[in-house]
Amino acid sequence: MEFLDLPGCSVARGTVRLPGSKSISNRVLLLAALADGVTEVHDLLDSDDTRHMLAALRALGVGVEDCGNHHWRISGMGSAFPVKRTELFLGNAGTAFRPLTAALAFCGGDYVLKGVARMHERPIGDLIDALKQLGAQIDYLGKPGFPPLHIHPATPAGDCAQVRGNVSSQFLTGLLMALPLRQKATTVEVVGELISKPYIGITLAMLRRFGVAVAQDGWASFTVAADARYRSPGEIHVEGDASSASYFLAAGAIGGGPVRVEGVGQDSVQGDVRFADALALMGAQITMGPNWIEARSPKEGRLKAIDLDCNHIPDAAMTLAVVALFADGVTTLRNIASWRVKETDRIAAMATELRKVGATVEEGADFIRITPPETLIPNAIIDTYDDHRMAMCLSLVTLGGVPVRINDPACVNKTFPAYFKVLAEIAQ
Ligand SMILES: O=C(O)C1=C[C@@H](OP(=O)(O)O)[C@@H](O)[C@H](O)C1
Numbered sequence: 023m024e025f026l027d028l029p030g031c032s033v034a035r036g037t038v039r040l041p042g043s044k045s046i047s048n049r050v051l052l053l054a055a056l057a058d059g060v061t062e063v064h065d066l067l068d069s070d071d072t073r074h075m076l077a078a079l080r081a082l083g084v085g086v087e088d089c090g091n092h093h094w095r096i097s098g099m100g101s102a103f104p105v106k107r108t109e110l111f112l113g114n115a116g117t118a119f120r121p122l123t124a125a126l127a128f129c130g131g132d133y134v135l136k137g138v139a140r141m142h143e144r145p146i147g148d149l150i151d152a153l154k155q156l157g158a159q160i161d162y163l164g165k166p167g168f169p170p171l172h173i174h175p176a177t178p179a180g181d182c183a184q185v186r187g188n189v190s191s192q193f194l195t196g197l198l199m200a201l202p203l204r205q206k207a208t209t210v211e212v213v214g215e216l217i218s219k220p221y222i223g224i225t226l227a228m229l230r231r232f233g234v235a236v237a238q239d240g241w242a243s244f245t246v247a248a249d250a251r252y253r254s255p256g257e258i259h260v261e262g263d264a265s266s267a268s269y270f271l272a273a274g275a276i277g278g279g280p281v282r283v284e285g286v287g288q289d290s291v292q293g294d295v296r297f298a299d300a301l302a303l304m305g306a307q308i309t310m311g312p313n314w315i316e317a318r319s320p321k322e323g324r325l326k327a328i329d330l331d332c333n334h335i336p337d338a339a340m341t342l343a344v345v346a347l348f349a350d351g352v353t354t355l356r357n358i359a360s361w362r363v364k365e366t367d368r369i370a371a372m373a374t375e376l377r378k379v380g381a382t383v384e385e386g387a388d389f390i391r392i393t394p395p396e397t398l399i400p401n402a403i404i405d406t407y408d409d410h411r412m413a414m415c416l417s418l419v420t421l422g423g424v425p426v427r428i429n430d431p432a433c434v435n436k437t438f439p440a441y442f443k444v445l446a447e448i449a450q
């Protein structure tokens with residue numbers, strides 16, 4: 023489908039059972055593949071990003087069985103893959119590309135890793151530099167610092183590496199996931215600022231579930247012991263996706279509500295549940311249980327603009343940019359430089375598309391500032407830049423009662439193939 027015409031609506035109400043978390047699904051799949059024993063994975067996300075990870079694991083010789091109803095059985099290989107030479111295509115899945123690069127660097131084989139054109143523009147140099155300090159042998163097949171990559175067997179090397187954390191936390195995540203494969207005590211030190219910290223929290227939580235403890239000195243240094251080894255937890259349940267939850271919570275905050283999302287709540291390991299705090303700051307009524315969150319419009323009056331450092335919620339913060347259209351005042355979202363190196367340059371893309379519906383938007387290297395229009399411009403034709411979050415975020419404009427055309431709606435397949443169907447169930 024080339025485009026999807028969404029009708030204007032004004033009320034959002036209902037309950038949404040969330041699809042599985044992308045971040046947790048892809049971590050669990052790789053750790054289960056590298057563990058001793060069989061792992062029964064429940065509630066796995068079914069989307070392009072997880073399909074790329076599953077296809078890669080199959081190509082590497084891992085036993086991967088679809089038991090139906092989002093239940094997968096992964097037969098762990100115990101620290102190495104049987105297939106020693108293959109080429110993997112990982113689409114635009116950062117959570118597959120970066121951790122697989124790190125893990126395969128220590129698996130003693132020859133591997134070529136490729137992605138879509140945009141993946142070949144997304145930086146990976148800081149990860150490769152750190153892996154090389156640990157003996158990894160990796161060649162760039164295109165532009166230095168970017169995929170595609172050719173990975174060769176590692177050579178013996180030292181026990182400490184430094185990694186820069188200010189471009190993507192996925193580099194540190196990849197390293198942490200790979201360290202137990204070295205069977206040698208190894209320390210990784212973070213040089214300078216570390217962005218998107220809650221994702222490191224997800225990584226550490228998943229490593230713990232698979233039997234690996236990481237000794238931590240704040241966010242500055244991480245050590246994995248020589249005898250660390252992944253062990254299957256037997257069964258594991260994937261939480262609902264907290265970033266996907268943001269669209270429905272925003273809908274509840276804009277369109278009256280209540281909208282309840284089920285699958286994430288106050289017990290979640292995902293940093294993006296903190297999106298609910300940002301909505302509360304804007305005046306939305308938020309309630310939370312262990313594994314659900316509910317959002318309604320403010321008790322009185324309209325939503326209010328905010329000025330917020332969004333470094334801890336880089337993905338869900340995009341949703342705030344659209345909520346800003348419905349808030350009184352000027353909203354500024356800060357410390358979001360990483361938006362520029364994701365599925366597209368998200369600061370530029372968001373600015374362009376919000377202007378189409380009448381907003382005044384200022385952008386800087388690491389911020390976006392949005393002044394809502396008096397009235398939204400109807401029938402905007404929204405471009406989505408092959409970015410699932412652009413499509414999902416901009417669909418919320420319809421809650422202002424204006425129809426919107428979304429170009430290339432299928433880009434939501436990256437993390438949430440059923441998104442528009444679910445939105446139609448709660449938005450009237
Ligand atoms: O580790 C993860 O699962 C992710 C980390 C974040 O990336 P950065 O660390 O590049 O901000 C986030 O944007 C991405 O969608 C998922």
Ligand SMILES: C=C(OP(=O)(O)O)C(=O)O
Pocket residue numbers: 114115116117337364365411437
């Ligand atoms: C940045 C994202 O994806 P990736 O995991 O490919 O980095 C995202 O889903 O918003």
